[in-house]
Amino acid sequence: MNDNTSANDWSKRVHEKWQSLQASADGRVWICMTSAAQLENQLTALEKRRLVGEKLPLLGLTFAAKDNIDALGFPTTAGCPAYSYQPAENASVVQNLEAAGAVILGKTAMDQFATGLVGVRSPQGPCPNAFNPEYISGGSSSGSAVAVARGQVDFSLGTDTAGSGRVPAAFNGLIGYKPTLGIISGYGVVPACRSLDTVSIFSKSVSMAALVAAVARRFDPRDAYSRHCSGKPIGSASGGFKFGVPSEKQLEFFGDAEAPKLFAAAVQHLESIGGEKVSIDYGPLAEAASLLYQGPWVAERFAAVGEWIEANSDACDPTVAKIILGAKNKSALETFRAMYRLKDLQQVAAKLWSQCDFLMVPTAPASYRIAEVLASPIELNTRLGYYNNFVNLLDLAAVAVPTGFWSSGVSFGVNLIGPAFTDDALLHFASRYMNEQPPVATNDERISLAVVG
Amino acid sequence: MNDNTSANDWSKRVHEKWQSLQASADGRVWICMTSAAQLENQLTALEKRRLVGEKLPLLGLTFAAKDNIDALGFPTTAGCPAYSYQPAENASVVQNLEAAGAVILGKTAMDQFATGLVGVRSPQGPCPNAFNPEYISGGSSSGSAVAVARGQVDFSLGTDTAGSGRVPAAFNGLIGYKPTLGIISGYGVVPACRSLDTVSIFSKSVSMAALVAAVARRFDPRDAYSRHCSGKPIGSASGGFKFGVPSEKQLEFFGDAEAPKLFAAAVQHLESIGGEKVSIDYGPLAEAASLLYQGPWVAERFAAVGEWIEANSDACDPTVAKIILGAKNKSALETFRAMYRLKDLQQVAAKLWSQCDFLMVPTAPASYRIAEVLASPIELNTRLGYYNNFVNLLDLAAVAVPTGFWSSGVSFGVNLIGPAFTDDALLHFASRYMNEQPPVATNDERISLAVVG
Numbered sequence: 001m002n003d004n005t006s007a008n009d010w011s012k013r014v015h016e017k018w019q020s021l022q023a024s025a026d027g028r029v030w031i032c033m034t035s036a037a038q039l040e041n042q043l044t045a046l047e048k049r050r051l052v053g054e055k056l057p058l059l060g061l062t063f064a065a066k067d068n069i070d071a072l073g074f075p076t077t078a079g080c081p082a083y084s085y086q087p088a089e090n091a092s093v094v095q096n097l098e099a100a101g102a103v104i105l106g107k108t109a110m111d112q113f114a115t116g117l118v119g120v121r122s123p124q125g126p127c128p129n130a131f132n133p134e135y136i137s138g139g140s141s142s143g144s145a146v147a148v149a150r151g152q153v154d155f156s157l158g159t160d161t162a163g164s165g166r167v168p169a170a171f172n173g174l175i176g177y178k179p180t181l182g183i184i185s186g187y188g189v190v191p192a193c194r195s196l197d198t199v200s201i202f203s204k205s206v207s208m209a210a211l212v213a214a215v216a217r218r219f220d221p222r223d224a225y226s227r228h229c230s231g232k233p234i235g236s237a238s239g240g241f242k243f244g245v246p247s248e249k250q251l252e253f254f255g256d257a258e259a260p261k262l263f264a265a266a267v268q269h270l271e272s273i274g275g276e277k278v279s280i281d282y283g284p285l286a287e288a289a290s291l292l293y294q295g296p297w298v299a300e301r302f303a304a305v306g307e308w309i310e311a312n313s314d315a316c317d318p319t320v321a322k323i324i325l326g327a328k329n330k331s332a333l334e335t336f337r338a339m340y341r342l343k344d345l346q347q348v349a350a351k352l353w354s355q356c357d358f359l360m361v362p363t364a365p366a367s368y369r370i371a372e373v374l375a376s377p378i379e380l381n382t383r384l385g386y387y388n389n390f391v392n393l394l395d396l397a398a399v400a401v402p403t404g405f406w407s408s409g410v411s412f413g414v415n416l417i418g419p420a421f422t423d424d425a426l427l428h429f430a431s432r433y434m435n436e437q438p439p440v441a442t443n444d445e446r447i448s449l450a451v452v453g
Numbered sequence: 454m455n456d457n458t459s460a461n462d463w464s465k466r467v468h469e470k471w472q473s474l475q476a477s478a479d480g481r482v483w484i485c486m487t488s489a490a491q492l493e494n495q496l497t498a499l500e501k502r503r504l505v506g507e508k509l510p511l512l513g514l515t516f517a518a519k520d521n522i523d524a525l526g527f528p529t530t531a532g533c534p535a536y537s538y539q540p541a542e543n544a545s546v547v548q549n550l551e552a553a554g555a556v557i558l559g560k561t562a563m564d565q566f567a568t569g570l571v572g573v574r575s576p577q578g579p580c581p582n583a584f585n586p587e588y589i590s591g592g593s594s595s596g597s598a599v600a601v602a603r604g605q606v607d608f609s610l611g612t613d614t615a616g617s618g619r620v621p622a623a624f625n626g627l628i629g630y631k632p633t634l635g636i637i638s639g640y641g642v643v644p645a646c647r648s649l650d651t652v653s654i655f656s657k658s659v660s661m662a663a664l665v666a667a668v669a670r671r672f673d674p675r676d677a678y679s680r681h682c683s684g685k686p687i688g689s690a691s692g693g694f695k696f697g698v699p700s701e702k703q704l705e706f707f708g709d710a711e712a713p714k715l716f717a718a719a720v721q722h723l724e725s726i727g728g729e730k731v732s733i734d735y736g737p738l739a740e741a742a743s744l745l746y747q748g749p750w751v752a753e754r755f756a757a758v759g760e761w762i763e764a765n766s767d768a769c770d771p772t773v774a775k776i777i778l779g780a781k782n783k784s785a786l787e788t789f790r791a792m793y794r795l796k797d798l799q800q801v802a803a804k805l806w807s808q809c810d811f812l813m814v815p816t817a818p819a820s821y822r823i824a825e826v827l828a829s830p831i832e833l834n835t836r837l838g839y840y841n842n843f844v845n846l847l848d849l850a851a852v853a854v855p856t857g858f859w860s861s862g863v864s865f866g867v868n869l870i871g872p873a874f875t876d877d878a879l880l881h882f883a884s885r886y887m888n889e890q891p892p893v894a895t896n897d898e899r900i901s902l903a904v905v906g
Contacts, residue, residue, distance in 0.1 A: 194789070224793070225796060299785035299786045299789055329784075331784060332749040332784060332787065332788040336753045337756055340648075
């Protein structure tokens with residue numbers, strides 16, 4: 001909001017958002033919502049801050065947080081009601097957003113313990129796709145994506161370990177910004193794989209994601225995995241750029257008839273705005289992707305919640321419990337061997353950036369009906385990781401961009417992927433892709449909020 | 454050697470070194486030595502290269518390599534004769550040294566599979582201390598240190614995971630340079646803990662270590678853990694500096710009566726050359742040190758040689774076999790938990806560098822007779838790691854500097870320790886400590902060899 005916004009303007013807008021949400025509540029999307037009293041408290045406090053001239057770059061904006069992210073006044077369940085606890089404070093990222101004036105409207109549904117890319121591993125029932133309720137929303141940040149797609153909030157927070165901030169963006173027609181590891185604090189977030197987790201941002205426009213990123217990204221001494229955010233440019237000054245695409249025979253759509261055409265159209269679109277396509281060897285990336293599910297990192301999930309699940313397995317989604325408890329027998333030996341292999345693959349992957357400025361891959365190779373995923377809960381989930389699982393293991397940044405629709409109505413998306421700290425450059429290319437005005441420098445908190453409205 | 458060195462000068466010197474070594478061979482120090490024919494081949498080839506004007510900054514210098522480092526023409530045994538293999542090529546670091554004109558005189562004894570800080574876990578018998586043969590030489594790079602201390606070679610290569618490049622330096626009156634992880638290639642080295650290993654350098658002077666470092670440190674695409682060497686300065690331009698020392702109650706000498714005085718003298722010496730002592734909290738460093746032996750990293754040793762030891766346990770040192778085979782039951786869960794704890798400790802340790810420019814700790818808290826270590830092979834070994842084990846886990850650089858003697862004649866040393874990539878700054882402080890001329894810029898290969906003679 002601009003400085004001359006009146007109290008009337010911004011708080012009226014937030015109120016309307018809240019009221020409209022109450023009228024359209026859906027337990028498969030929202031786990032809990034801000035009460036009238038909670039809302040009034042937030043609005044009153046914000047108006048005081050506004051009147052004394054505080055900078056509030058997100059004033060007037062509403063958001064939702066995935067339910068593995070602590071927000072004061074709401075229980076954190078991580079998608080498992082029996083696990084519920086009342087946090088003593090906000091997660092650092094929620095703190096940063098509220099400090100900038102954003103108002104939280106509630107907590108959203110998710111694949112339990114952020115273990116899944118499907119959005120059906122939820123005790124509240126499968127989260128329906130925003131465009132076609134027979135189809136999955138994608139996950140694990142299912143509710144956060146659908147809430148934005150339905151227009152219930154301006155943006156939302158997800159988390160992303162294996163693709164949970166990208167897959168639901170694609171299926172619901174959103175931008176899904178998955179930051180470089182560590183630049184948004186994970187303090188106050190229930191870990192999935194702590195060494196590979198990041199908070200992510202969903203929004204309808206790139207500008208909104210960039211605006212939110214600007215206040216969300218803060219070094220945090222309370223998170224040992226926190227890193228300072230240093231921008232890294234990509235592409236040439238002339239505006240020309242090269243984008244890498246898996247070679248024809250490595251493109252994998254698992255039999256989906258429409259996805260190849262949707263992806264080909266995305267390639268053509270990127271060429272039409274000045275990009276030069278480069279065919280890259282996807283083999284090392286696919287191998288890294290397979291390491292995530294087949295390798296030892298699942299033991300990090302056990303480290304986070306495994307003992308609790310052992311004691312409360314009846315209260316858990318059976319697929320989730322099976323995956324996490326299965327990690328108990330992984331050895332230190334296979335852990336180090338996988339890390340050596342990953343190190344090799346990191347060296348190979350690093351060479352990609354001499355061939356191209358960023359990669360473009362489908363976000364999801366195929367879309368599925370809820371019934372299909374319930375019938376084949378592991379295999380179809382794994383397919384959704386094909387273009388996503390390697391990203392955090394290789395310490396890359398990504399922006400999922402929606403581009404086209406399946407004939408079912410479900411949205412198709414692509415991931416723009418670059419080296420760590422190319423976040424702003426990727427957001428810039430995403431805005432070019434979307435034909436938006438390029439986002440302004442995203443670390444300036446005083447961006448005027450042209451995107452609201 | 455200067456450019457006007459004649460063939461006579463340099464090859465005569467190398468010949469004399471070789472002859473003198475043949476006359477004083479000691480199987481507890483040298484596992485195998487360069488034959489007369491091998492020597493002639495090296496000298497002939499080098500003289501040809503000299504005559505065509507090649508830059509040979511190490512011409513005229515001789516060295517030894519620890520027997521876990523591949524050198525063409527010698528078997529690699531890693532201190533276990535049954536493990537012996539004939540390498541097909543030089544380790545990258547040996548290649549770099551020979552390319553610069555250095556001549557290898559043989560391979561040296563070590564604690565088997567680099568598992569030990571004592572120098573007694575060797576099938577050839579305990580390696581005797583250079584100053585008092587009743588005492589341990591320290592390990593695992595025992596032979597490499599003693600060969601330099603006896604003046605048999607100008608410098609030598611060790612390896613250092615837990616302190617193997619520092620403890621033997623201290624006990625034998627040498628400089629022990631333990632580089633930042635990854636800046637000397639590990640390609641062609643039998644791993645101990647691959648993610649924590651580095652090649653190290655022993656020499657009598659800091660200038661010699663710096664000279665050798667200048668050619669040894671090369672990025673190597675064949676080693677996935679290789680890193681580019683970027684210098685990081687420490688201290689102020691005025692020459693004043695602060696050095697951190699464990700608080701009085703955290704200094705640990707395990708009952709050694711003389712070491713506290715020797716260390717106090719080292720502190721005084723550093724103050725006398727302009728340093729300001731700062732008392733630091735050693736707790737987080739001690740905790741990181743204990744993680745190395747009690748934590749999961751020993752599984753890396755199993756990853757390297759565990760299956761071979763399982764099949765050949767009769768051919769192994771029983772202590773070494775017990776340690777490495779014990780790693781088989783470590784889990785992925787405890788691995789990740791230890792890594793999380795290490796990450797916390799890394800954050801804490803990083804704050805040290807706002808308090809001081811570098812740390813100074815004893816290299817070894819006490820010295821032991823060979824007979825004492827044979828009687829208590831695990832416990833006394835662990836003590837020697839007290840001031841060393843944390844260094845590679847926390848990604849630090851170190852230079853061990855000799856300073857004073859126990860009444861037994863065994864040398865006492867201190868470690869100068871700084872953040873990753875402060876190698877040259879630490880070498881600079883080491884030369885000030887030793888009252889040497891400061892080493893010239895160590896990445897210039899054309900350093901004139903004032904140190905020879």
